[in-house]
Amino acid sequence: MIKNIFKSVFQIIKSKPTLLWGLSLLYIAMASLITVLGVNVPIITIPAVGVLEVGMAHIFLTAYTGGSIKTEQLFYGFKKDDVLRVAGGISWKYLWECLWLFVPVMNIIKAYQYRFTQYILLDNKDVGAMDALKVSMKQTYGYKGLMFLADIIVYLAVVLELLIFAALSFIPYVGIVFVIIAFFVQIGVILILPMVTGLIGAAFYRESKNGTKNVGISYTPVQTNEPDWECKECNTINAGGTKYCRACGKEKE
Numbered sequence: 001m002i003k004n005i006f007k008s009v010f011q012i013i014k015s016k017p018t019l020l021w022g023l024s025l026l027y028i029a030m031a032s033l034i035t036v037l038g039v040n041v042p043i044i045t046i047p048a049v050g051v052l053e054v055g056m057a058h059i060f061l062t063a064y065t066g067g068s069i070k071t072e073q074l075f076y077g078f079k080k081d082d083v084l085r086v087a088g089g090i091s092w093k094y095l096w097e098c099l100w101l102f103v104p105v106m107n108i109i110k111a112y113q114y115r116f117t118q119y120i121l122l123d124n125k126d127v128g129a130m131d132a133l134k135v136s137m138k139q140t141y142g143y144k145g146l147m148f149l150a151d152i153i154v155y156l157a158v159v160l161e162l163l164i165f166a167a168l169s170f171i172p173y174v175g176i177v178f179v180i181i182a183f184f185v186q187i188g189v190i191l192i193l194p195m196v197t198g199l200i201g202a203a204f205y206r207e208s209k210n211g212t213k214n215v216g217i218s219y220t221p222v223q224t225n226e227p228d229w230e231c232k233e234c235n236t237i238n239a240g241g242t243k244y245c246r247a248c249g250k251e252k253e
Contacts, residue, residue, distance in 0.1 A: 002150050005203040012063050012199060013192075020063055024195040027056045027074060050090025050118075051077035057118040060202035076122070086121050088129030093117045096133065112144040113137045119205040139208050147204050154196060158189055 013020065031049045038045030054077035062069050077086040093114050100107040116136040120127055127135055140147075165182035169175045229252060 001207065002146060002153070005150065005200060005207070006153075008064070009196065009199045009203060013195065019069060020059070020195055020199075021192065023059055023069070023071065023074060024056070024198060025191065026071075027052060028194060030074075046094055047087035047091050050094060051083060051087050053090060054086050054118045054122055056198065057202065058122055060198040061119060061122070061206065064199055064202045064206055082125065085129050089117060089121045089127075089132040092130050093133055093136075108148075109144065112147050113140050115147065115201060116140055116205050116208070119202070139205075143204055143208050147201075150200055150204070151197070154193075154200070158193070161185065161189065 031052055034045055034048050034052070038048070052074065055074040058073045058076045059069050062073065077083060097107075097111060097114060100110040114133060114136055116139050117132050120132040120135045120139070121129075124132075124135070162182075165178055165185065168178035169182065171178065232253060
């Protein structure tokens, strides 16, 4: 599954590099500006950054599912009829992430359990602010290890790139050339990394809804009005409309 997700993500980046890259940088710039300007009023700053995060999640999810992305999607969470629910849900997620920081190992597990919160708030208008975290914990079941492995692969690739250029820099006479190249390459990696990790996160959310953990990736739309179903193989509860169990991969009977 991870191989297929990486393949899909890089195909998306190849087909829509400029707009996706630009919007991911715009999100980072705006979130940083809000944080700096509102450092003394966290009660406003934290929810505002969280609402922007939901908007960026909307962009990544749209791109992954083959939709047309637009700049205004970044401000999707600020809709007046939904902004309080979105801001509250993301703030609730941030609060729990901060609390778990003091518990080693569990803080990592919880971070992955909470990773779908922004997508839950985005996709399910009937899910309350505080309930989104519970839904995310349920939906990430069976996927936390895969998401962790995907992150490890990405960051190991970055470290490997650094080590290669570091080794090349010791070559007599031409080493300085590789130092200069490494500098610009590293800037590029830093700028593109948020887009890559964002698309990977959206991919895992989408595939968890489709129940495609142990089968080939499918883009079959999920009918959310169908009831949840229980896998007869492992007794896992799966979202309505999914075809395969998200835990064991067994097809729905």
